[in-house]
Amino acid sequence: MAAALGAPAERREGLQKITGSARYAAEHVPDGRAYAWPVPATVARGTVRAVDASAALRQPGVLAVLTPENTPRLAEPDDPTLAVLQNPRVPHRGWFVALVVAETLEDARAGAAAVRVSYDAEEHDVSLTEDHPAAYAPEKANAGYPGSTRRGDPDGAFGSAAVRVDTRYRVPPLHNHPMEPHASTAHWDGGRLLAHTSSQGSTAVRATLAKLFGLPEERIVVVAEHVGGGFGSKGTPRPDVVLAALAARHTGRPVTLALPRRQLPAVVGHRAPTLHRIRLGAGADGRLTSLVHEVTTHTSRVKEFVEQAAVPARVMYAAPHSRTVHRVAALDVPTPSWMRAPGEAPGMYALESAMDELACELGMDPVEVRILNEPETEPDSGKPFSSRHLVECLREGARRFDWSRRDPRPRARREGALLIGTGVAAAMYPVNISPSTAAARALPDGTFLVRVNATDIGTGARTVLAQVAADTLGVPLERVRTEVGRSDLPSASLAGGSSGTASWGWAVHEASVRLTDRLAEHTGPLPAEGVEARADTAGQADADSPWARHAFGAHFAEVAVDTVSGETRVRRLLGVYAAGHILNARTARSQFIGGMTMGLGMALTEGSTMDAAFGDFTESDLASYHVPAHADVPEVEAHWIDEDDPHLNPMGSKGIGEIGIVGTAAAIGNAVHHATGVRLRELPLTPDRMLTALTSV
């Protein structure tokens, strides 16, 4: 029997999705369902003086208006962004100050427009600068990384380096904008709550709701059967599920709240802007002697979230002297959160752009400079790598991209008004694994049922977990069914940090091993309910590893820059990855090229502007926040080098959901420099910036 793992199995819910029968959170229609529409604050800082709901309540169909005054008090959440309508404080523009519940969506929207809110407004500050007086160095950055690190004497080494690069980059705020907005349908039945929600992990949603509403977890079921993308913004519960549950309890009706697209930027998190300063010192031989990466970012007044953008510098290159620093300023801005490859995506844009600048200073090939600085062990921790094939990715990518024929001189290729260039950047993403539980059951009809509260956010989780079980059980893939996406299944970790397949797959593997053992002991026909085995990987999956574990990759880009219009378009994009064993060639490719496409957007089209006067993001719809259109995305290729790494998990896999966006923007920016001789250091590389730079050459 052919192994299921590694095969390009088709995603199991594909037919449902393309025929429209897959139902998403807002499409569950319990009897008597009502709709909710939030009212966002229109000041950037202050206090709600009063909410006048009288006109709204007179509107046809309006059932209730929840305000900070009349909303029942919730227990204090771990995440303060979920303390919705609990007090009159307005920490940023767009913070919800009321919620209208009505018979129809239109009634709810009209009701929300009729709510009158008065404020005691205060002076606000939403403008991040590198020298912002409120900026401080936090103890921890996001994901628990130390805020600052230091090895040796980075300033001394930089000062005496033969070749130096001292440069700054800016990454603007970015928005996740999944196709499916954040949406929830909540239904109370007696003291029990059923919530359909668009989330990357319903186990955590259940725990949060239990705490907020003071309920035992057994009385709550959270369902996230199909999720139309999240990109990190659905990693933890967002206000929609809390508000839907509050509104349903308040009105005694099931309530759906699908957040309007224009409200998403303010309330579901964003990638915080990052201001980077990088100093690289190297010998004339190209070997780094000093690497300093300092990042300044913002967070909100609500909670501290520090985009961990200086973390890649602790992993990537052998520099004997190094310092990484995060600084953060709490401003009157919406609360930032996770967005695909938080930390790595902006951090590697800066670091890999600086490496390109170093290669130019040295007059060396940028592929070779990276290979020359390959470390023996992880630079900051000193740990050995469980596997690291960055050099192989760079070499294989260079071969496929025909890199050897590249003329290294900038501005050397011209086609009429177009300047053509190529660029390279490395990619890296850490291996994250969380404990999960799973159950595997053998049924009398010869089929198997695997149950685990994994979440399929469009990645193919259902499919790959069936592959894991099939191979472990030694049965054909068609005989394995998976149930995911409900909190009453064996609890599991979220689809985030590129950890899902490794975390859930480990538990599924373990349960399947145990089931095999049980079946070996079993005699006679199986009972009607079948035979089940369960597994819990706590203590294993989260055990400290003596190994530094990361996936690596290399991105190559070719761009054409129009010197008349300033428009930059990508012609070719290639990614080569080393990410352990690839468990499903079809869905993995889809993850890689999806990440690369998002990286293309980060490089060229996506950018959000914080309006200093009003304190909100100007680009709040998909007409103005430019995710790439099909016409922007040309030939995108993803390949991989299979790694045999025994220090990961039973499948030998590394996460692949995020590495595609890491370094992609740098490869494109480096290609733009190669094409034009102009180094733009602020994303995105839009025509206005490009043309301004080209005309000032």
Added chain:
Amino acid sequence: MRPFAYVRATGVEDACAALASRPGARPLGGGTNLVDLMKLGVEEPTTLVDVSRLPLDTVEELPDGSLRVGATVRNSDLAAHPAVRDRYPALSQALLAGASGQLRNVATTGGNLLQRTRCPYFQDVSKPCNKRAPGSGCGAREGVHRDHAVLGHSEQCIATHPSDMAVALAALDARIELYGPAGARDVAADAFHRLPGDHPERDTEIRPDELVTAVVLPPVTAGLPSLYRKARDRASYAFALASVAGVLRIADGVVAHAGLAFGALAHRPWRARTAERALLGAAPTPAAFEHAVDLELSAARPLRDNAYKVPLARGLAVDVLTRLAGT
């Protein structure tokens, strides 16, 4: 969204009567902009007069060689029409450079002309905007205005008109046919949209009880070349940062006719009359093109963050004229 009445018009007169008798009524074509604005609370019509089914969905050849495009002809159909592709390529190109395939399939010719600015302050009822709420101020002038006007703006308003199609119509000397209680009239395409002045709330010269019934493209000299070029942040589904429509006829080695209009630089398609005058009779050389375009753009008054539009528009226009001269 405020509740509204819906009337399906059966004929042009019927539609105009509905518009005239119901204050606050608006004609509904494809609805791709109007319905969005209603959801945002920017437009609050009392009545929608659905004109999308009026018998104005044909493109006819008139005896004098001009082409009459009915107001409900869809943008996709107009772009693909053989006569348009053949004789007015700039119009076809402009249409195809606008919006997305899905939107073009629904959007109408009349609706395209009457679409409103995408200025973010206009679209957000929680912010000041003299166009949406006269007298409330302008959020964009000191705010986020990279996409805003460099020509013809006023203290009151710096918004741009978003249409690509209208820019081509201006350069092509099209006329807009209107019908109202006072009967039919027509207006030159480049005089249809207004500059903001002290009344930015008025985008065009149309009266509230009038309907756009057609666009008439004048007869063209055989083989008259025209071109549309647009610069934008992404390759599709993005409004112009700047655009140019050009028409050029050269006879006896000199420019015999020039039509040039800019998009995304002003509150209306910007017909470059100054440049056209400078080109007339000149030899079609890059230097002459640059000189003419510079004369036109010397009137530009960029704001803090949109000065790039001047060299961008200059480059696009010189490129379009150069290519037209070479064909």
